[in-house]
Amino acid sequence: MNNPKQFDPSQHIQITDITENPRGLLSRIESFFVRQKDRLIWVHAMMFVVFVALIFLPLFLSEPSEQASPLDHFTEFANYAMWGLWFPLVLLSVVFTGRSWCGLLCPMGAASEWANKKGPQFAIPGWLKWQGTPIVSFILVTTLGQTVGVRDHPEAIALVFGGTLGMAILIGFFFGRNKRAWCRHACPIGLLLGVFSRVGAIQFTPKRPKPGCEGYTEKGICPTMIDISRKQESRHCIECFRCVNPKAKGGLALRARRPGLEIENIHDHNPNSAEVWFLFLGIGSALGGFLWLVLDLYQQWRLDVAGWFIDHELWWIGDAGPWWLMSVHPERREVFTWLDFIMIVGFMSLCAIALAAILWCMTALCAKLSEALSQSDHYPPLTLKQRMIELGYQYAPVALVSLVLGLGAELFEPLRLIGLDSIGISWAKGTFFVMSLLWSVFLGNKILARQGVAAYQRWLPLVPGVAGSSVIATLWWLALFN
Ligand code: SF4
Ligand code: SF4
Structure with a gap:
């Protein structure tokens, strides 16, 4: 006879279900981004100009008065745009759309990848691949941000964000072959977004998954070196749509899921x-x-x-x-x-x-x-x-x-x-x-x-x-x- 207290985990397990998502809307989103893939460069270029203006332009403007607001002084506007809008909205967006910021909009990642095309494309060194590199990068940037007053002073915003942009371009220039070594291995924001993208309502899933653990490969099309047919986790996927083709039998497909499901089944x-x-x-x-x-x-x-x-x-x-x-x-x-x-x-x-x-x-x-x-x-x-x-x-x-x-x-x-x-x-x-x-x-x-x-x-x-x-x-x- 069954013990009433006997626990059967298989009845409680809720594996990520990729078959029941409403495909109509997701297919249309896939098709849209696949069609617009070549135009993304213009979005990145525009974002780059906006980003550079927000971080550097205030250095050349007069000091705002104590009563100045984002509506009447660009320095105040830039500060509000960075801290009041960009940072919290990007963080919140991962819950709904994963790392869409990274793949579709981020000017730093795009600049890093662009620099990579011009650079010597050296092999990615071991110190960069070390799992602790982005943790060190996050702690250094957060601490420097506090000591220079990044939330209060335009010079500090220019130093911290300009420095991060410079590092993204430098690392991109030297390391990897048509990849985003910076985004995968060193970006402090990417690490943050990566962890939280696991609670996100969006995932890219292999249509024909191969058995085995999540893989790392510098040979495929993925800019963040994901072995796409063995992809299991969201954190390194920047949602660039390069591996997506709604008409193909292989590659990845965009799927919706309940927020938090990946962590519920983190195993x-x-x-x-x-x-x-x-x-x-x-x-x-x-x-x-x-x-x-x-x-x-x-x-x-x-x-x-x-x-x-x-x-x-x-x-x-x-x-x-x-x-x-x-x-x-x-x-x-x-x-x-x-x-x-x-x-x-x-x-x-x-x-x-x-x-x-x-x-x-x-x-x-x-x-x-x-x-x-x-x-x-x-x-x-x-x-x-x-x-x-x-x-x-x-x-x-x-x-x-x-x-x-x-x-x-x-x-x-x-x-x-x-x-x-x-x-x-x-x-x-x-x-x-x-x-x-x-x-x-x-x-x-x-x-x-x-x-x-x-x-x-x-x-x-x-x-x-x-x-x-x-x-x-x-x-x-x-x-x-x-
Ligand atoms: S990982 Fe960092 S640099 Fe790369 S796209 Fe994301 S936020 Fe931008
Ligand atoms: S897995 Fe696909 S969508 Fe995700 S980053 Fe790699 S190529 Fe882009």
């Missing part, structure tokens, strides 16, 4: 420890970039550290450093010293390490409980490390929404037009937060189901996962609403 979509480390470290680093501005504790530590340097007669700590390393704008009453630089870098690093340690512990506990409670016979059996990596993805929604709220606070300002005051806007952000937290719990529950934990026991391993998501949400709440 089938090449879960990756580097990506989870990025989620853990990157979110803490970005969070630290906000917390140092609002925490009294930071100010206290700053005074203590300053006191130590003064006691040891190390006076250089009070000097301003170079403009390309820290904010030096006496005309705007903001001059950072070496003390500020050391404190901001140290504090952001500490936040990254501390949050990563907390999330690691929570996820390890979650995985241990999953292992103990699992009733399924996976073949080959899931190791504790595999369970941990899979469960690390449950934090993606709460991390995504935190970043949207943190880096794109201005996105909510238009809500004033429909009569919401500051409290109403805070409520709107808070609701957004709670929804992301619930989504993270939902994903944790689904991942545990795939790992063979029966529904009536899942609450136990979910507790550390909920605790981890709550830590992220609480810290961002402190940073944003303090």
Whole structure:
């Protein structure tokens, strides 16, 4: 007789279903982009001009007055366009359309690929292929952004975004053969969008999938080196439509899916420890970039550290450093010293390490409980490390929404037009937060189901996962609403 508590994971598994999507609309989208493929270069050229104007033009304009708004001064407009529109909207767009920004609009990726056609096309070196390269790139850019004041000063926007554009062109020029080595291996924004594209409602799926793991090849047509017939995951796909031909029997096809489905079934979509480390470290680093501005504790530590340097007669700590390393704008009453630089870098690093340690512990506990409670016979059996990596993805929604709220606070300002005051806007952000937290719990529950934990026991391993998501949400709440 069957044990009523016996758990059968096969009844709970919901593999990504590519057969039931409404094909009419998707076929029309495919056909449209395939037809327009050759005209995409003009879109990229236009985006390049707009991007260059937004990051460099303010350097040549007069200083905006304190009352200036995006409607009456280009510098204010450029700042709003970058932080109020571009960044949050691109982040949000991955939920609906995956990395469409990368393939269809991004001027940096297009410039990198264009440069590649002109360059010596050296083989992509090992250091660039290293999985940690984009993580280091993200942490460096986020930290530099804070020390130079990228959200407040046009010079800093020019330095950070101009520098990133320059690196994209340089790496593209030297490495890869008709590929986007920068986009696949080094772009800090691409890594971010890649992780979150896994929750996206769009995927490109092989029409004739070959067995085996997700592959990497520099020989095919894919600019981000995906072996397209073995494609399993969304994160490297920039949605360029080059492998799509609605009339062909092979190649990839555009499919719709429920947002989050790839993470629910992350077991089938090449879960990756580097990506989870990025989620853990990157979110803490970005969070630290906000917390140092609002925490009294930071100010206290700053005074203590300053006191130590003064006691040891190390006076250089009070000097301003170079403009390309820290904010030096006496005309705007903001001059950072070496003390500020050391404190901001140290504090952001500490936040990254501390949050990563907390999330690691929570996820390890979650995985241990999953292992103990699992009733399924996976073949080959899931190791504790595999369970941990899979469960690390449950934090993606709460991390995504935190970043949207943190880096794109201005996105909510238009809500004033429909009569919401500051409290109403805070409520709107808070609701957004709670929804992301619930989504993270939902994903944790689904991942545990795939790992063979029966529904009536899942609450136990979910507790550390909920605790981890709550830590992220609480810290961002402190940073944003303090
Ligand atoms: S990976 Fe980076 S540079 Fe490449 S297309 Fe995406 S955002 Fe642009
Ligand atoms: S898999 Fe296809 S759509 Fe995705 S990046 Fe590669 S060629 Fe472009």
